Amino acid sequence: MTTTTTSAPHPRHAMLSGWGRYPLSESDIYRPDRIAELQAVVSGNSSSLIARGLGRAYGDAALNDQNRVVDLTRLNRVLAFDPASGLLRCEAGVTIAELLDVFLPRGFFPPVTPGTRFVTLGGSIAADVHGKNHHRDSSLASHVTWFDLMVASGEVLRCSREENAALFWATVGGMGLTGVILELELRMRRVESAYLDGELIRAGNIDAAIEAFERLDAQYRYSVAWIDCNSVKSALGRSILNVGNFATLAQLPRNLAQNPLNIAPKLSPFVPFDFPVVNSLTVRMFNAVNYAFHREKPGHTIFDWNSFFYPLDSIRNWPRIYGKRGFVQYQCVWPPAESRAGLVEVLEAITRSRRASFLAVLKKFGAQDGMLSFPMPGYTLAIDFPVTDGMLEFLDTLDAMVLKRGGRVYLAKDARMSPETFRAMYPNLSKWQAAKALADPENRFSSSLSRRLRMTE
Template sequence: MTLVSGWGRFPVVDTEMLRPRAFAAVADAVVSGTVARGNGRAYGDAAIGAVRIVAMTGFDRIRWFDPATGRIRLEAGVLLSDLIETFGPRGFLPFVLPGTRFVSIGGAIAADVHGKNHHCEGGFGRYVDSILLRTGEGELIEASREQNSDAFFATIGGMGLTGVILEATLRLRKVETGWIRERVISASDLDAAMRALDAGDAATYSVAWIDCAARGKDLGRSLIYLGEHAGEDELPAGAAAFPAGKHPGLGVPIDLPSMTLNRFGIRAFNELYYRMGARRAGGSHVVSLYPYFFPLDSLADWNRIYGKRGFLQHQCVIPENVARDVLGEILGRVARRGDASFLAVLKKLGEGEGILSFPLPGYTLALDFPVRGDILNFLDEIDRLVVAAGGRLYLAKDARQSRETLEAGYPALPRFNAIRKALDPAGNIRSKLSQRLFDEV
């Protein structure tokens, strides 16, 4: 048995971990209470089996690539970082780049991960053509929009609960360079931030860092980052068309004391970060894709900043028509509480691809909180605001929401459950997340 957690390091669970090396062995590994796990970047308990984990990172081969169309067939354990570093210099990148490049392709499909371009280009699942799935019954099926379509749309965003993803066929984007033309906008409050994001709808990429410690007239002040793929003629003198991908250098060697993230330190950091960003506002700059899409990847084991008890990320999406008031209320409560993270992000989303995909048209807010004090009760209060607004929480980040919150936020849940039951009538595929939120009790 092995102690395992998600990236948030909460909860920590004692479970069995198997590392099969052949697809045939995956079927033998699936017993009651099994779920697949990629690179462990789901924050909560989604990739922790109720009894057993099937680790998939050993399945990391690329089957074929067609440079004429950008289509690629690859195993589910391939990391997004490997895909970027292998095909970026050839002029191809994934259409969707989430906040970390160290996620597996299987995990990206299971969570239907989104990036800074969801408002105009959708999520990861939109660029998946087909999936090779091992069901809980041991059946091997190819699922696509035309073939086994129920299984296909349930698997995209289905958090690994339809079976084990073995392979997938994706479409990649043709690019000239690995650089982004970035424009920074300084927003003095939440209204200005939302106006800037709305005005940036035509931009391919848009995201806001939001100061969740700001209060009063400064509530919701933000830095908005708009981006487009840069052409070769826009690069700095002497720059290679595709920058080298640096693996994390410095890291966090120990679990920091819980007092490290206090309201005074967070407030001071946010003040400095906002002022530095505001100085860059107005013009455009060409930056490498790595700091633009993956700012935290440069610091290894950054999750240890929150201490040995771990942290919780609360990521919600609020429908556009009520977003301003609800986000203002959430941010006001967080600012008064005083212990939210410096890693707060606001983005716009469009429609999701899968039956249980997180996105819906509106604004998504992601906040990190150290596990301490009455944080679980506080987040229950925030959940009630989200549910009342017609929003929902992201399952890939969740470690503690209630069944009632899930059911209120995901009206297609009965359809998903019926497809899951048809694929796995014995209920072999079960995770700690599904035990908490889906499975019969």
């Protein structure tokens, strides 16, 4: 790829935060329209820089306090698509929402999607996002054949499993610290409908939930559970599982089969102001009502794609329910042999602390590559905690529980982990540091996250 010399766009100085609204930082923000402008931003200034997409990393991964941030959302062109192979070539600023708008009516769905469609593909590679099908299909990077990476010198390198392989695996899950992803090739999945055929299952405790995941592992590509973090004793970890596969035309009711790839848009309510409704009483009430309301239905259920994959996207500005101080989403994973004991230990600690949330999710992970990728085979728990007095110290105690069982915490959602804990949880750090040093010898690409965790030391 060749670029022409041009000047960098003029930055605006503004306050930024992650999706959890904690912490806050000030930065000079550049928003290039063309690759040449981006190159001028990257190579024309030696101060610290980090790329940013739609800002859906929960913590400080896409923040760069008192330094530079480059917003890539204008670099979002779809460049080529082959319907025979499903191979899509596009710029990294393309979002999953845009892919769905363009390709779902044509019978194609992203191979992996996180719990929101409002993320860029570049950011998704940098965080190596996972979805409800990780136990079958691994993370998004498993379906990316190559990407072009602009390194600190302004040079653009093609990265794949065969070409610049170490840089490929350092960038996957590398939180934007090896360079700026420009373009990529992704293999989309062909589907017959925009609906899923599946089941809704109530599990009375954590053992029943794990048994259901294991029993249905080979039957369903997608599986996820909402988990009640207020339940105790014999009901500890009671859950509601949603499992499903994309429905074929033969599985759809006649009225849906007539137009299987189009679903009428729904109204999206929004939270207009900060309204902290999360406390021990409201959470306990919500969890009890939610578990009672979701009665297990006999036989199979048809879900539309939006409500199955993106239930929170239906409420705009939903982080405001946690109030002005924001929240931290804590996501951890344990290896298979430690998952049950780890879940019990952490759930009991959360219950004792009275810090539970009504947004708690349990999933099963499968195999995973990547130097700093978060997933590993086992079970993962994600839960939101409002920022309150003592919350950070409480999460330190959860870190210790997770670490002693060989688990780790997700960097894309972290806002407070210590450097020592990070090093213990990510044993491939030295390999990642070696690859980063070759691509970015002066450490121009850095972030609030990387400095807090001392990732290059």
